[in-house]
């Protein structure tokens with residue numbers, strides 16, 4: 001299990017106390033979402049018997065993942081290289097800011113950077129964040145389907161992950177929206193595993 005020897009104080013504060021950095025920009029309802037994602041992830045990790053430090057790290061990722069969700073896209077665009085769509089800019093922007101703050105935990109940064117779209121090199125942290133972000137009981141779409149998937153966690157981690165990636169990619173296809181290459185690579189890696 002990839003526990004980083006010394007946890008960055010920002011991750012420790014977020015994971016242990018739900019504290020956000022001063023540069024965060026998210027609404028009260030979005031804050032409720034991140035707290036709910038952290039609680040869901042922690043429920044899984046308690047059930048899995050994950051050691052305390054790793055639980056703090058994973059809760060930290062949940063607390064921080066949408067830290068820039070409500071920042072103006074123009075501001076985020078200035079930070080983020082590449083062709084990220086406006087709605088997703090908050091993810092790579094938060095990873096970039098955390099890295100500027102001295103966070104060197106690459107698995108953690110990858111989980112934040114790709115949390116809305118997935119990445120084939122996700123560790124358990126990234127996969128849990130991707131899943132909990134979608135399964136947050138506070139979100140009001142696909143209630144029954146998502147409740148059924150929550151009920152299978154954490155035991156059916158791999159199968160639930162596949163179901164979520166499929167649902168998210170299908171939702172893009174059904175609205176003729178582009179699918180990022182990283183999502184396809186994530187999907188291909190999962191079904192080959």
Ligand SMILES: [Fe+2]
Pocket residue numbers: 065066069090091115116
């Ligand atoms: Fe997000």
Ligand SMILES: [Fe+2]
Pocket residue numbers: 033065066133
């Ligand atoms: Fe989120």
